[in-house]
Amino acid sequence: MTRTELKEVGEFGLIKRLNKHAKTLQASTHLGIGDDAAVLDYGGDFFTLVSTDLLIEGVHFDLTYFPLKHLGYKAVAVNVSDIAAMNGTPSQITVSIAVSNRFSVEALEELYQGIYLACENYGIDLVGGDTTSSTSGLMISVTALGQVKKEQVAYRKGAKKGDILCVTGDLGAAYLGLQALTREKEVFLANPEMQPQLEGLDYLVAKQLRPEARMDIIHELRDLELVPSSMIDISDGLASEILHLCEQSEVGAFVFEDKIPVDKLSYETAIGFEIAPTTCAMNGGEDYELLFTIPQPAYEKIKMHPDISTIGYIVDKSEGVWLKTRGDNEVKITAQGWVHF
């Protein structure tokens, strides 16, 4: 018997091997594995979207600095972000938790306060779940359901040569928030009398602990009658998402470093941590902003939008995927995804 270690294949490699035998046999499965959400056709004018995420203590969050209420909010928001990335509207979620007896009923009620707050903000009903014990720590599994008008669904595939690459908000902040929280934890562990030094970093910490799915942008795009030719949410860093989008659309892309939106606070904090700000944006992860493409004629509709940046354009697949740096060099974009194993 061969034994292949998980770390040899990595997360994406494992997913590929496990999904190799997935078949799409049901008439109602419009699109299965491979996008931000599955696209199901149960009849009528709308597709049903389904997306699911698993959050594990010690892997995805550290409760020494993650307030449970924020964690509950984030668990919902990251799934809503997947529905948003299909240009859809979320409608229901299920939430399953496994908890060890380390947690009190009150602690779990705090977690659910965050879950209910997110439900309220995004207009979702919590309709089911499972509650069980775990031998260690807390696990949260959320599945989100949503709807999108059939002619408005946006896939990762669909970007065409000449399309403009757009990104919402700014990038790298969530990663820098995590760095700041991790640093303060280490300081605290070394000397429990030290007070955490997070003043002035609120924005970064908030992007890490309580991200918002960009449903605001989805609604604005609808008001503008603009359907992105392709879309993905930025959960693993801009580099990884651009590659996913280009791979599935069978195109290449040019991205301009000086167009990538990085907040001033993120920029300064990155410098303070001696990390290149662009690296935070490209490889940081957990921003939950949206990356999408639009045909050139649609540029007029978004060019004045304060929260949408145009960062590059789509080229032929043969040209590859490149970052034009501030120094006018061209660097091939590569990404490793998150290597948890």
Added chain:
Amino acid sequence: MTRTELKEVGEFGLIKRLNKHAKTLQASTHLGIGDDAAVLDYGGDFFTLVSTDLLIEGVHFDLTYFPLKHLGYKAVAVNVSDIAAMNGTPSQITVSIAVSNRFSVEALEELYQGIYLACENYGIDLVGGDTTSSTSGLMISVTALGQVKKEQVAYRKGAKKGDILCVTGDLGAAYLGLQALTREKEVFLANPEMQPQLEGLDYLVAKQLRPEARMDIIHELRDLELVPSSMIDISDGLASEILHLCEQSEVGAFVFEDKIPVDKLSYETAIGFEIAPTTCAMNGGEDYELLFTIPQPAYEKIKMHPDISTIGYIVDKSEGVWLKTRGDNEVKITAQGWVHF
């Protein structure tokens, strides 16, 4: 700050407290928390059903005797059983797993072989999921989607005074299979040279390791044009499910001990283990058979069915929920559910 321990409130108590603030605000939520699956109305002639389950190593399964392929199959089957319990047909699932580096890629491929086999048998597509590392052991979160014609949906509520209580298959076998496997594990741990003594117990072991959702019965009921007035799947033992059904239907019930279907092998094995066979059926759990009620005129349709037993009848709520024993005593039915914490 009060600290209430999880074991003080138990699983059902915790679920009640966490779900207290769940609201049903979305027009598409026909029924939220509280049945085997949520019932969603996305338009058209069918409801969409959603159900989710979490399986945790060390809580729900023990890999020393649980083959991974069977585990994958069971993870799907138990969710299909929830869809069946709404009188629905499953169509898609998502599967998320968290694994420690103790597992090899090949081991996970075995798990997915079981998942794909179940998908094939039940006519389901695997359409999504999440794969991540865990700090300890294996966790599997499955969400199943299904459809049911609006006029054919069966809820836990709906049983009426005079209705006949029916159960599929036989009960207690899965629990006895677990007892046998646990005994053999202990023998093996005490003396690794001993061979497991499971000969002749195949049926019980199979009911534990590789249960089937009773989609066969769902299809037969449709062929008979018989919609149960209420239905639930038997995952926590007959007693617990009868109480759920009676509580939600606001009725009482009389159940006859001598009518409860217990297989001959289960009966003999229970006696060997010095457990009352009726206790295995009433409190054993994991049978994944269906408990349902039908109006009296429908009795003719099922009375000759070899795999459906009529075990009692529905009475007024004020009369309570009782078991008529073989000795002609009346025992009040109580249930604790699974107390994992």
